[in-house]
Amino acid sequence: MSEIYRSTTTAPVNIAVIKYWGKRDPKLNLPTNSSLSVTLSQADLRTLTTASCSPTYPTGDTLLINGQSQDVSGARTQACFHALRELRKDIEYEKPEVPRLSHFPLHIVSENNFPTAAGLASSAAGFAALVRAIADLYELPTDPTELSRIARQGSGSACRSLFGGYVGWERGTRMDGKDSMAFQVAPASHWPDMRALILVVSAAKKGVSSTTGMQTTVATSTLFPMRPKEVVPRRMKEMAKAITDKDFETFAKVTMMDSNSFHASCLDTYPPIFYLNDVSRAAIKAVEVINAAAGKIIAAYTFDAGPNAVIYYLAEHEAAIAGLFKAILGDKDGWENERGAAIQANAAAVKTLEEEAGVVIPVIKEGVSRVILTGVGEGPVKSEEHLVDEQGQVVSR
Amino acid sequence: MSEIYRSTTTAPVNIAVIKYWGKRDPKLNLPTNSSLSVTLSQADLRTLTTASCSPTYPTGDTLLINGQSQDVSGARTQACFHALRELRKDIEYEKPEVPRLSHFPLHIVSENNFPTAAGLASSAAGFAALVRAIADLYELPTDPTELSRIARQGSGSACRSLFGGYVGWERGTRMDGKDSMAFQVAPASHWPDMRALILVVSAAKKGVSSTTGMQTTVATSTLFPMRPKEVVPRRMKEMAKAITDKDFETFAKVTMMDSNSFHASCLDTYPPIFYLNDVSRAAIKAVEVINAAAGKIIAAYTFDAGPNAVIYYLAEHEAAIAGLFKAILGDKDGWENERGAAIQANAAAVKTLEEEAGVVIPVIKEGVSRVILTGVGEGPVKSEEHLVDEQGQVVSR
The missing domain is CATH 3.30.230.10 (Ribosomal Protein S5; domain 2)
Incomplete structure (x- = not known):
């Protein structure tokens, strides 16, 4: 043996x-x-x-x-x-x-x-x-x-x-x-309805590695010190409470603001670090239009050290969010599974986006190579x- | 009468x-x-x-x-x-x-x-x-x-x-x-050699007006307060001294960092304000490559509330900077005047850019609609x- x-x-x-x-x-x-x-x-x-x-x-x-x-x-x-x-x-x-x-x-x-x-x-x-x-x-x-x-x-x-x-x-x-x-x-069982739609952006080239990037930010950004000193400690409390209370609007607003704060710190680095590109910005605009159309915050974007958009939302709003992106990106990989197949392409949402910010639709269509439909897990x-x-x-x- | x-x-x-x-x-x-x-x-x-x-x-x-x-x-x-x-x-x-x-x-x-x-x-x-x-x-x-x-x-x-x-x-x-x-x-007579090359970017749409934008930044950005409190007072002194001393490297570095700091404040605004686009980022990369090739800072980018790049440099470096952009953008408007006609397209500089960041060349070529060659004046x-x-x-x- x-x-x-x-x-x-x-x-x-x-x-x-x-x-x-x-x-x-x-x-x-x-x-x-x-x-x-x-x-x-x-x-x-x-x-x-x-x-x-x-x-x-x-x-x-x-x-x-x-x-x-x-x-x-x-x-x-x-x-x-x-x-x-x-x-x-x-x-x-x-x-x-x-x-x-x-x-x-x-x-x-x-x-x-x-x-x-x-x-x-x-x-x-x-x-x-x-x-x-x-x-x-x-x-x-x-x-x-x-x-x-x-x-x-x-x-x-x-x-x-x-x-x-x-x-x-x-x-x-x-x-x-x-x-x-x-x-x-x-x-996860406390708030199991949290969904995430990942828009995988076909980036031409890998950017700055995060280990190198973050230390350059610490060494050179003059705005960054506000994050550890004030911004993040306050947001940690707000976010923990939002999760405890299942308060999606606060969860979403803090998520978007903190993603922006992180990428702003990257931009304030010398030399500047860019992870967001025009496709990322188009995804942000689409989320803004979705929320404006809903009259409340039902979707939140966040971006790590790359151009991919991760969009958080609750299961009840799947039609408004995943449905919009299926209508735009239905021919891309990622909709094959059972959940993806069940999502209806939401033509009305595309029409609203077209009216409010039509310019972003071809940018998303051309720039996103696949989607990943997922959610909170174990x-x-x-x-x-x-x-x-x-x-x-x-x-x- | x-x-x-x-x-x-x-x-x-x-x-x-x-x-x-x-x-x-x-x-x-x-x-x-x-x-x-x-x-x-x-x-x-x-x-x-x-x-x-x-x-x-x-x-x-x-x-x-x-x-x-x-x-x-x-x-x-x-x-x-x-x-x-x-x-x-x-x-x-x-x-x-x-x-x-x-x-x-x-x-x-x-x-x-x-x-x-x-x-x-x-x-x-x-x-x-x-x-x-x-x-x-x-x-x-x-x-x-x-x-x-x-x-x-x-x-x-x-x-x-x-x-x-x-x-x-x-x-x-x-x-x-x-x-x-x-x-x-x-x-102007103190430091008359300061040149500016403006790359006019064909933006699809006018962004947020600066009056609205800046007040949203003041109201929502958590990083912005560092600018009036610490960052700008220090840079005002550094910049005034750099001008008095005709110290281009300091002038350039502070110029680039402050442009980045301003756009970082815009990105940290809620909702975020974007003025830089992929063409702007390509121009930043080109300036970084120019400076790396020179082994010192000879060019500085800065961006106002829009995607146009303004590149400051000294007259002695016209060939390295304006010459590079003439080689890429020679068919666009803006080179007709006497000074523009005198600039030689710098093929060697394009080759360096191609090797270091070739991806930016078509982005600049497609995204810049005209150039303006100018300099410090009365x-x-x-x-x-x-x-x-x-x-x-x-x-x-």
């Missing part, structure tokens, strides 16, 4: 409504401000990761993502491996009878169920799954909060993907980062769909 | 390097922060205005701009007329022998030498010329500083067009606005080219 140990988990993508931008400690990935996100459904977007280890593996940890071998020598991956092995060693020290897994090479195999070309930040789901899978493999008694401190060191926003629903990340004040961790504001889930077989071989799929 | 009194003046356009955005008093046009601009040469961009008055004119003041009759009942035009008439009345009170011009209807006729379609803010030159022409007509003993307080009430940035060269506008702190006026930082100049003849008739041209 081969001594192969393995554990598999899924982890979700999250999209922040209060943005993480700026590190107070780049080595420990400690942020300049707290942030808050919605965890998205893993039916639509998830990473599946198997962590395995064995005394029979050749020396050296390995990581395979979507069939591509990755460099594991980077400080971030190493920080995660190291922290998890230390926790395992504590168990091995307490219970000499358990196998000494911490000494075996780790083989990690990971797959995303969404196209890499979508330009969605996969590092959050990736590091959350990696940390959760190794923690399960090592049978660590840690809760998500504890693991979030470790995942944070791999990729800041990964700490938020260890929880489902509505998730905060407390910046903390300690130098060692012990108090900088994620927490659940509310589970945190990591243990899986038996292992990507490493009982002989330690990568499962070919 | 007909009793027609007239006086004619020209006034220049100015383009700010430290931006005016936000009013602390919308009625008096008092700004939230000081600003600083370069007055552009009137050979390329100017307003020509004749102010005339006569007891024989029918009742009511009139204003004709580029052959179009304008409404003069607006508070801003009225504020200018009223302030100038009051100063004239003081003279008439002191010297009963002078004609009582303050009681006669005013007929103002104004023409720009640049296409309205260029989307250049003509209100600064327009109100500066209007105020200067009426002041000359009334033989007011006022200097440009005094007149700048009046022109400011017509259009904020008009106060800076009463001076040539490098011009500041002090925000002032008084409620009545008496200390909010323009002043000359340095005459303030208003009295003219005998009257737009009203000796019989009080508008001169047809």
Whole structure:
């Protein structure tokens, strides 16, 4: 019998409504401000990761993502491996009878169920799954909060993907980062009607990496200091209350304002960083027209470090929002699933948009390459769909 | 003999390097922060205005701009007329022998030498010329500083067009606005080599008006308060010193950062205001590549409330900057004059741009409709080219 140990988990993508931008400690990935996100459904977007280890593996940890071998020598991956092995060693020290897994090479195999070309930040789901899978493999008694401190060191926003629903990340004040961790504001079941429509924009070229970009902002923007000092602390409270109260209008307004504030900080960086393009601006205008037509805020845009628009709305307004975009983008990928098929193209909404800001319709039509229909979802889930077989071989799929 | 009194003046356009955005008093046009601009040469961009008055004119003041009759009942035009008439009345009170011009209807006729379609803010030159022409007509003993307080009430940035060269506008702190006026930082002759290349971008639609936009920023942006509080006061000092020292690199860096800061404030407004588009961003990238290739900052972009790029540079770098854009935009209007004809299309610079950021070349080519080659210039100049003849008739041209 081969001594192969393995554990598999899924982890979700999250999209922040209060943005993480700026590190107070780049080595420990400690942020300049707290942030808050919605965890998205893993039916639509998830990473599946198997962590395995064995005394029979050749020396050296390995990581395979979507069939591509990755460099594991980077400080971030190493920080995660190291922290998890230390926790395992504590168990091995307490219970000499358990196998000494911490000494075996780790083989990690990971797959995303969404196209890499979508330009969605996969590092959050990736590091959350990696940390959760190794923690399960090592049978660590840690809760998500504890693991979030470790995942944070791999990729800041990964700490938020260890929880489902509505998730905060407390910046903390300690130098060692012990108090900088994620927490659940509310589970998905508290406000399950939250939907997200992602407009994937075909960008000509990848922009500035977020790690480089955020530190240039911290170093050069003269407007940015207002975010950690005043703007974000106030918005964290407003947003947590909006979620508790299921107050969509406040949720939406704070989401849009914070996205704008983040991109304004990028523009105030020297040299300036642009993630929004004319397609992004057209999506913003479409959301403004939708809200004006409804007479209240029923849709909220937000943009991460790229031109893709994420539009949050409640299920009851699917016709007004997803219906409008289906009418414009019905020939693009992303409407094939059951939910997508059920959405009626909303010709009346297109007519209103045409009247109010007709110029944006061809811009959206030409600039969006696919859509992703999703919504709030659960945190990591243990899986038996292992990507490493009982002989330690990568499962070919 | 007909009793027609007239006086004619020209006034220049100015383009700010430290931006005016936000009013602390919308009625008096008092700004939230000081600003600083370069007055552009009137050979390329100017307003020509004749102010005339006569007891024989029918009742009511009139204003004709580029052959179009304008409404003069607006508070801003009225504020200018009223302030100038009051100063004239003081003279008439002191010297009963002078004609009582303050009681006669005013007929103002104004023409720009640049296409309205260029989307250049003509209100600064327009109100500066209007105020200067009426002041000359009334033989007011006022200097440009005094007149700048009046022109400011017509259009904020008009106060800076009463001076040539490098011009500041002090925000002032008084409620009545008496200390909010323009002043000359340095005459054009101090640093005459300053050139400006304007890339006129064919925008699909006029954006948010600046008056509405800036007050929405003041009311909603949470980052903007840093500008009046810290950012602009520091930059005003840095910029004045850079001009005194003829330190182009500092001049350029502060110019670019302040343009970015202004547009970041617009983006942080709710709802967000966008003036920059993908063509503007391509122009920014081109300037970044020019500077990187030169190994120092030889060009500075700045953008007002629209997508047009204004690029400042020194005459010695004409080949590197204007030459690059001539190679890309040589078939567009604006190169016909003597200076434009003398510029060689710089193929080597295009090659560098192609290598570093080739994607921007077609964006600039397709998005820029014309160029304007100009540079630092003088303030208003009295003219005998009257737009009203000796019989009080508008001169047809």
